Amino acid sequence: MSKFGVVVMGPAGAGKTTFCSALIQHLRLNKRSCFYVNLDPAAEEFSYAPDLDIKELISLEDAMEEMGLGPNGGLIYCFEFLLDNLDFLTEAIDPLTDEYLIIIDMPGQIELYTHIPIVPTLIKHLTRGGALNVNLCAAYLLESTFVIDRAKFFAGTLSAMSAMIMLELPHVNVLSKMDLVKDLVSRKELKRFTDPDNSLLDDDPTDSKAALLSSQNKSADPSSADSLMAGGSFKRLNKAVAQLIDDFSMVSFLHLDVQNEDSVGAILSYIDDAIQFHEAQEPREPNDEIEYDYQDAEMG
Ligand SMILES: Nc1nc2c(ncn2[C@@H]2O[C@H](COP(=O)(O)OP(=O)(O)OP(=O)(O)O)[C@@H](O)[C@H]2O)c(=O)[nH]1
Numbered sequence: 001m002s003k004f005g006v007v008v009m010g011p012a013g014a015g016k017t018t019f020c021s022a023l024i025q026h027l028r029l030n031k032r033s034c035f036y037v038n039l040d041p042a043a044e045e046f047s048y049a050p051d052l053d054i055k056e057l058i059s060l061e062d063a064m065e066e067m068g069l070g071p072n073g074g075l076i077y078c079f080e081f082l083l084d085n086l087d088f089l090t091e092a093i094d095p096l097t098d099e100y101l102i103i104i105d106m107p108g109q110i111e112l113y114t115h116i117p118i119v120p121t122l123i124k125h126l127t128r129g130g131a132l133n134v135n136l137c138a139a140y141l142l143e144s145t146f147v148i149d150r151a152k153f154f155a156g157t158l159s160a161m162s163a164m165i166m167l168e169l170p171h172v173n174v175l176s177k178m179d180l181v182k183d184l185v186s187r188k189e190l191k192r193f194t195d196p197d198n199s200l201l202d203d204d205p206t207d208s209k210a211a212l213l214s215s216q217n218k219s220a221d222p223s224s225a226d227s228l229m230a231g232g233s234f235k236r237l238n239k240a241v242a243q244l245i246d247d248f249s250m251v252s253f254l255h256l257d258v259q260n261e262d263s264v265g266a267i268l269s270y271i272d273d274a275i276q277f278h279e280a281q282e283p284r285e286p287n288d289e290i291e292y293d294y295q296d297a298e299m300g
Pocket residue numbers: 010011012013014015016017018019040043107108176177178179180257258259
């Protein structure tokens with residue numbers, strides 16, 4: 001039986017849970033069924049109660065207390081525990097029919113995707129060719145207020161690109177919280193962030209700040225953040241990041257305003273299309289390079 005799902009990802013506070021709620025509301029209004037899975041072991045507040053919550057298996061608070069770990073170590077421990085107990089997911093998701101859109105709300109910590117490929121290992125279990133064989137799409141959210149600070153915007157875009165490469169899923173990238181920028185940035189200017197390229201750094205308003213810092217900071221500590229910024233290293237780093245993104249030419253963004261039903265519906269259409277695209281593809285060969293031997297990993 002075919003299954004369909006979307007994994008909602010993005011940095012902490014990007015609006016993932018809010019987007020999941022908006023999706024659920026939209027699906028309900030359109031008489032579509034969904035199954036909401038919360039995989040953030042620290043999440044507390046939901047507009048819609050999850051149908052499956054990782055906290056029923058393990059909570060961040062318990063992991064930190066019992067294992068003597070900090071928040072990041074605790075989160076990694078929770079995911080390793082989940083990988084060790086995948087029946088928790090399998091038993092809930094396996095009986096679902098193709099009527100359901102499975103919505104998976106992920107935590108925001110980037111470590112889970114990059115430093116150690118815990119999320120890629122989890123996705124391999126969920127996606128086509130894996131045990132659950134779900135036709136999956138990833139939705140990566142980045143807060144639109146990042147467009148005010150282009151260095152931050154490119155850093156966020158790089159993390160979206162990293163997730164695309166690591167997860168090998170059909171991917172929808174979304175600039176969230178559009179209501180916060182629509183009065184600050186013109187439509188024409190916002191369009192430039194839809195398909196980001198390195199020309200965005202040619203007229204970066206923060207350059208004038210760097211020039212000002214440079215004139216004020218002649219005797220400052222050369223390793224301080226302001227000195228690095230004023231000294232041009234920061235600018236060169238941003239240029240290199242932007243060039244890398246430009247060279248790959250993989251990331252483009254949709255705009256999301258959760259208060260606007262049409263905006264939520266439009267993103268859902270892209271997600272539906274990406275899932276259909278996934279269904280039409282041959283299941284991929286397992287990529288052993290991203291296998292994560294979580295049982296042998298050292299806990300930090
Ligand atoms: N103005 C505005 N605020 C939003 C929007 N989406 C989320 N927020 C607010 O941003 C904050 C974070 O939203 P969440 O939905 O919890 O974000 P998250 O990505 O799930 O956060 P983590 O679970 O901590 O990673 C909350 O205070 C939300 O109310 C939006 O579209 N517009």
